[in-house]
Amino acid sequence: MKIVVCVSHVPDTATRINVSGDGKNIDSTGVTYIVNPYDEFAIEEALKHKEKSGGETYVVSLGGDANKETIKKALAMGIDNGILLKDDSYRDSLSVAKALAAEIKSIGADLVFFGKQSVDYDSSAVGQLTAELLGMPLISVVVDLSVEGSKVTAEREIEGGKEVIETTLPCVITTQKGLNEPRYASLKGIMAAKKKIIEEKPALAVANYVELLQMKRPPAKEAGKIVGTDVSAVPELVRLLREEAKVI
Amino acid sequence: MIERRDQESIVNYLADASNFKGNCEKVLVPASKDEVKEAIIEAAAKNIPVTFSGAGTGLTGGRVPLGGWVISTEKLNRIIDIDTSNKTAAVEPGLLLSDFHAAISKIGLYYPPDPTEQNSTIGGNFATNASGAKSYKYGPTRSFIESAEIILPSGETFFLPQTKNCGNLLSMKSSSGKEYNIPVDDISMPEVKNASGYYIKRGMRDIDLFIGSEGTLGFVSEISLRLMDIPNEVISAVIFFESDINALDFIDDLRSLRNRNISINPSALEFFDKNSLEFLREDFPGIPNDALAAVWLENDCYNSDPDKVTDVLISFCEKHKANLSGSWFASDAKDRNKFQTFRHAVSYKVSEFISSKNMLKVGTDTAVPVQFFRKFLNDSINLVSGNEIRYVLYGHFGDCHMHLNMLPENQDQLRIAREIYSDIIDSAIEAGGTVSAEHGIGKIKKDYLLRMYGFESIKKMAYIKKILDSENLFGRGNIFTDLMFE
Ligand SMILES: Cc1cc2nc3c(=O)[nH]c(=O)nc-3n(C[C@H](O)[C@H](O)[C@H](O)COP(=O)(O)OP(=O)(O)OC[C@H]3O[C@@H](n4cnc5c(N)ncnc54)[C@H](O)[C@@H]3O)c2cc1C
Numbered sequence: 043m044k045i046v047v048c049v050s051h052v053p054d055t056a057t058r059i060n061v062s063g064d065g066k067n068i069d070s071t072g073v074t075y076i077v078n079p080y081d082e083f084a085i086e087e088a089l090k091h092k093e094k095s096g097g098e099t100y101v102v103s104l105g106g107d108a109n110k111e112t113i114k115k116a117l118a119m120g121i122d123n124g125i126l127l128k129d130d131s132y133r134d135s136l137s138v139a140k141a142l143a144a145e146i147k148s149i150g151a152d153l154v155f156f157g158k159q160s161v162d163y164d165s166s167a168v169g170q171l172t173a174e175l176l177g178m179p180l181i182s183v184v185v186d187l188s189v190e191g192s193k194v195t196a197e198r199e200i201e202g203g204k205e206v207i208e209t210t211l212p213c214v215i216t217t218q219k220g221l222n223e224p225r226y227a228s229l230k231g232i233m234a235a236k237k238k239i240i241e242e243k244p245a246l247a248v249a250n251y252v253e254l255l256q257m258k259r260p261p262a263k264e265a266g267k268i269v270g271t272d273v274s275a276v277p278e279l280v281r282l283l284r285e286e287a288k289v290i
Numbered sequence: 291m292i293e294r295r296d297q298e299s300i301v302n303y304l305a306d307a308s309n310f311k312g313n314c315e316k317v318l319v320p321a322s323k324d325e326v327k328e329a330i331i332e333a334a335a336k337n338i339p340v341t342f343s344g345a346g347t348g349l350t351g352g353r354v355p356l357g358g359w360v361i362s363t364e365k366l367n368r369i370i371d372i373d374t375s376n377k378t379a380a381v382e383p384g385l386l387l388s389d390f391h392a393a394i395s396k397i398g399l400y401y402p403p404d405p406t407e408q409n410s411t412i413g414g415n416f417a418t419n420a421s422g423a424k425s426y427k428y429g430p431t432r433s434f435i436e437s438a439e440i441i442l443p444s445g446e447t448f449f450l451p452q453t454k455n456c457g458n459l460l461s462m463k464s465s466s467g468k469e470y471n472i473p474v475d476d477i478s479m480p481e482v483k484n485a486s487g488y489y490i491k492r493g494m495r496d497i498d499l500f501i502g503s504e505g506t507l508g509f510v511s512e513i514s515l516r517l518m519d520i521p522n523e524v525i526s527a528v529i530f531f532e533s534d535i536n537a538l539d540f541i542d543d544l545r546s547l548r549n550r551n552i553s554i555n556p557s558a559l560e561f562f563d564k565n566s567l568e569f570l571r572e573d574f575p576g577i578p579n580d581a582l583a584a585v586w587l588e589n590d591c592y593n594s595d596p597d598k599v600t601d602v603l604i605s606f607c608e609k610h611k612a613n614l615s616g617s618w619f620a621s622d623a624k625d626r627n628k629f630q631t632f633r634h635a636v637s638y639k640v641s642e643f644i645s646s647k648n649m650l651k652v653g654t655d656t657a658v659p660v661q662f663f664r665k666f667l668n669d670s671i672n673l674v675s676g677n678e679i680r681y682v683l684y685g686h687f688g689d690c691h692m693h694l695n696m697l698p699e700n701q702d703q704l705r706i707a708r709e710i711y712s713d714i715i716d717s718a719i720e721a722g723g724t725v726s727a728e729h730g731i732g733k734i735k736k737d738y739l740l741r742m743y744g745f746e747s748i749k750k751m752a753y754i755k756k757i758l759d760s761e762n763l764f765g766r767g768n769i770f771t772d773l774m775f776e
Binding site: 072229 | 529621
């Protein structure tokens with residue numbers, strides 16, 4: 043059984059992002075990068091699956107050299123093999139998916155994990171596109187998963203509730219918070235990771251269908267207004283909510 | 291200037307994280323130092339005591355007023371200037387430490403003092419000489435203060451730069467040209483991390499007198515801080531042990547190599563006992579079931595090779611039989627923050643637990659010289675075990691600084707906890723240690739300060755206070771009992 047986890051390397055959700063001079067990128071000075079938080083659930087699930095049923099695990103990431111940090115983390119958490127599909131240029135979701143699908147095919151994966159979305163571009167598309175390109179069934183936004191033999195049962199979040207879906211291997215799963223509690227890298231994992239080599243290869247060259255024209259900050263929030271600090275301010279507050287904010 | 295008088299809004303200023311409670315006539319919220327001066331001059335003219343309030347995260351009731359007025363720094367929260375070439379920053383006292391850390395890290399700068407409570411103010415850190423995990427390598431807040439501006443009860447100001455004094459007199463000139471001469475009569479401070487009473491030592495800087503003076507000598511209205519470059523990489527790990535002896539040996543071993551030229555040179559070495567881990571388990575399910583102690587370690591890498599540091603760390607872990615497969619190793623900034631949260635959660639949960647029971651925490655803040663630390667620790671554990679009071683033991687063990695927090699659940703237990711506390715303090719003093727290494731004396735540890743220094747030394751401190759604040763208006767009730775002040 044071969045299990046592949048696809049991970050992205052993203053700005054820390056806690057850092058403030060600025061747009062760079064060319065208006066097409068973020069300014070990376072002072073920005074720290076982390077493993078995409080949703081991908082951590084994917085890594086943890088792959089490890090749990092291997093611990094239960096055995097198999098060989100792979101982490102695949104597409105991007106520049108910096109992505110090796112994220113791959114290293116996955117290796118230190120316990121993933122067996124690391125693959126970097128090198129490309130420093132901007133790619134749209136479909137061209138990322140095409141490169142990943144080609145790699146997953148050549149590995150011959152039975153079970154593929156993605157985070158439900160990457161918190162940089164937030165497109166929530168790469169997992170789905172890859173599944174389609176691979177011709178595999180996909181269950182997205184999974185919060186509970188069981189794999190018995192080749193039977194896969196997953197619970198996924200939907201608007202206002204949950205649904206349970208069954209399919210068979212091979213398949214693609216995208217993971218949501220709540221699925222598991224990702225482990226930290228252990229000292230043993232760190233020692234083992236040092237011996238693992240990250241395989242680097244150029245990402246499959248394909249054309250983008252989407253062009254990034256410009257990045258912009260959302261307009262700054264306007265300052266709040268203190269109408270008063272005791273009950274006497276209530277009538278004025280109600281008037282403003284009705285006439286200015288038009289929310290009541 | 292905002293003035294708050296109604297109970298509803300002043301109640302927030304009448305306690306701090308120690309849960310010690312007080313009262314006041316009104317709370318003033320100045321928006322500039324001129325407004326602070328104005329308020330101080332008015333209070334002095336009316337002979338009204340003034341207590342300064344930062345964020346109220348203090349653990350000794352320092353900002354809790356016993357009558358009079360409160361001056362809150364909440365609106366004095368600007369970064370005045372960051373000088374990137376000289377690596378200094380000038381800030382107002384009400385600036386939150388978390389905001390400061392965020393602002394400077396964006397431009398690649400670093401300010402190591404990290405009292406676990408990031409919601410504290412720089413002014414509060416100054417006034418308590420706060421320290422934190424990283425004081426192990428870098429020293430307390432004091433080591434990072436370049437200069438400061440102090441407002442005296444007379445409304446005059448001192449601007450105190452970095453000058454050292456060789457003699458036995460601090461000679462300070464105020465803005466109006468008035469000269470204050472303060473005798474430096476050595477009080478033999480302990481050779482450990484210390485935040486008990488005034489700093490009085492030959493060769494001290496003028497400013498040292500005010501750092502850690504808990505709002506009793508002056509209002510600090512502007513502070514200039516020394517900054518450093520952000521390390522190239524930070525190694526951070528939470529290491530679990532199946533025996534507390536192994537964890538303590540691990541710390542001793544690393545400490546004995548401190549600042550020697552070997553690859554590993556931790557900036558933080560923090561210990562957690564099994565009870566602390568129990569407290570944390572609910573929020574951190576990854577704590578291994580068989581863990582009976584843990585050490586959180588950070589190592590800032592400037593010139594050292596992170597891989598080498600990791601190798602050395604692992605060899606120390608193997609030597610002391612750490613749980614290699616269960617220990618946590620941070621892979622990125624997010625993990626590191628999580629480990630800091632882990633550290634913060636212990637202190638925080640203790641405070642929360644105590645407030646929920648509406649009790650007072652009985653917690654030690656003692657540090658002792660390294661050669662006595664293990665014995666002191668064992669004696670303290672012996673004192674506290676063998677009765678029903680719950681306790682958690684953790685702290686900055688790199689600095690031989692122990693927080694043993696007893697969590698009494700009723701008045702009876704509170705009484706016993708206080709007796710144990712008193713015995714622990716005695717053994718810390720006997721070992722040449724301090725009753726407060728970082729939280730200060732405030733209003734709740736005065737008797738122990740007296741025990742530590744003796745009446746003569748306290749009198750020397752009170753003498754200094756009288757020179758600057760003859761009417762005892764500032765921070766009344768902190769450090770000194772009325773008797774000491776007479
Ligand atoms: C969960 C938790 C963990 C903590 N961990 C640590 C720790 O690891 N290390 C540590 O050192 N402390 C620790 N503390 C204690 C506390 O955070 C520090 O004492 C902090 O420095 C207090 O800052 P503050 O702004 O809250 O000050 P406050 O509590 O508001 O005031 C503290 C003292 O400073 C004086 N003061 C405030 N502003 C001024 C001013 N402008 N001029 C003159 N005097 C002033 C006050 O009068 C008072 O005496 C912890 C507290 C909590 C709740």
